[in-house]
Structure formats: C-alpha cells, structure tokens
Amino acid sequence: MFDPTAFDNLKTVLEGAVYDLDLEGDIVVIDRRDLVDLAHFSRMYTISFRLPSTPPPPVSCMICLEMDLEQIANELLQRSVRPGCRLTVSFFLPIRQLETCSFIESALRRIWGDKRTIRQTLSHEFPHETPGYRNEVTIEFGRLIYEDNVADLQAMIPYMTASLEQLQKFSGK
Template sequence: MFDPTIYENLKVVIEGAVYDLDLEGQIVVTHRSDLIDLAVMSRCYIIRYRLKDSRSTAEIRLSAGLVDLAGEKMEWKNALPGCKLDVVFSLPLRNPESACRNIQDILQQLWETNPTIVQTLSYRYGDDGSRCLNEIGVHFDRKIGEGQIEDIPDLLEHTLRTLRQLEPYNLEE
C-alpha cells in the first residue's frame, strides 16, 4: 500500500486550507504549482493568493529535498525528515526607504516566533526606484513535519493579518 510522505501530507493540508478560505470568499487563489526537480530529486509546492480587491499577495512555499525524502522512505535511523516552509509576500510600493522600515516593524510584531524576514526590492532599469516591487520573505529556521499540521490554520491567519497590515503600503496605480 502507498504511504504518503510528510511532504505530500503537508501539501494536501495546506492546499485544502487555502482553498477553503477561497471558497469562503476571504481570499482569491491566483497561482499554484507542484514541481518535481529531477536533477536534484526535490519537490516544491507553491500556492499564491490575495485578499479580494487587493494587489498584495501571499505565497506559501513548501519544499523537500532528496535527503528528507530518502531518509523518510528508507527509515534511516538518524534521519530527521521534514519540509522547509517559507511565506513570501509581494506588493508594489512607493517610497521604499520609509515604507520598508515600517513593513519590517509590522512583520516582526505579527510573526512572534522570530522567523528571518528579508525584503527584496526590484524595479525596472531606467526608473528612479521610487516605485518598486517588494518581496518579503518570512523564513523559518527549522523543518516542519506532520506534528505541525494543526498549526496550518494559524499560519494562514497570520498571512491574512499580514496582508491586511501591508495594504496601506500597496501602490495604487
């Protein structure tokens, strides 16, 4: 009989919880992908969504590499299989110098578990940089497993709260 991996179980729970929010009308799912990289034998699941009437997005990225998958399937005695989970927020903004400081403070308050928060700004060559795209990565420094499945609704609630807090910084065109 087929025994799903930690990655597959987490992916199903995350996907179901996100689509439940979409069906309730709280969010709109805008993208999803489930990738297998045969060169390094890894898997990555990405689902992106936004609040209704908003351009800011949240993206959940779940990934597992060869060592995690093999350690779990082969039941290696010292293996600590699990998945990497990252959340990435994306929004167009104006005046990045002041906005990014405020955004950093907001995210550090909202994400109490002290993940690493990295903001990456990009703009088109030739523009003055006063308008740009801000990708805000919330990176957790540990793997997750099936023991954290019950935390998924809280994680999604945090992403919704973050999207609401980021909305005033969203560049209106």
C-alpha cells in the first residue's frame, strides 16, 4: 500500500464534499475526471456540477485541482518544501451581450471578494447565425493550497453554489 499524496487527500475531501451535496439534492454532478499526465508527470482532478431544476440554459461549475511535477517531487522526495496543489473554480454560461460580463464580475466579487483573480473568456462558433457567446469565468486564488487548508476547501463549496445561483440570472442574457 502506498502513502497518499497531498493531492490524493485534498481530492478525496473535495470529492466527498461535492457528492454530499449531490446526495442531498442541492446540486447535480454532471462530470468527473481524474487524470495522470505521464508526459508532464502531473495530476489533475475535475468535478463539474450544476444546480438542480434550473431553467435552460443551465450554468455549470467545474472545480479543478492540480499538482505538477515540482510539487509531486517535493513530496515524494520528502524535501523541506511543503507540497501543495493549484485550485481553480470555473463557471460556464451562455451570454448574448458583452455588457453582461461586468455584471457577472460584480456579482462574483461580492461572493468571492476582491483578492481573487476573476477571468472571463468568451467564445463562439463561426459562422454563428444567432448572437451569443460561451462565457468561461475562472476564479484563481494565486497560491497553492495545502493539506492543512482542508477546512477552507470545504468552506468554498457554498461560495460555488451561491455563484451558480447568481450566474443563473445572467444565463442567456
């Protein structure tokens, strides 16, 4: 048996917190991926969910937990540096007007605060007869998270569901 890495421990806590909400009916898990990249020797875990019974088009949330080669090596070689993971939270929703982006940013700043980097990436298919964009809104934390941040990780889940509720108001607008 192997000793689990910080990534494994954080992934287990994150997955448990999300699936608990799914079992309670507060969210619906729509995708999950647990990837090992052997070319870059990295790990990535994503889990995506949405609110139940939302009118179309629904907004979804994806949590991404990553650990790169440097962090994995630090842990496995028992270097004095604490191993940590990168965490990002992304939301996906369709919008029709570019002006909606500023309202989205304001809503998310009220929930997540001013210290987070909020990045919005718009895309659309060409040729596209109907106006509209796919908005990917990513919240970056600018630091690694560690095993002793488990409580913080669990405390973020209500922020994600509150964000889904707020963003649903902008979906398709």
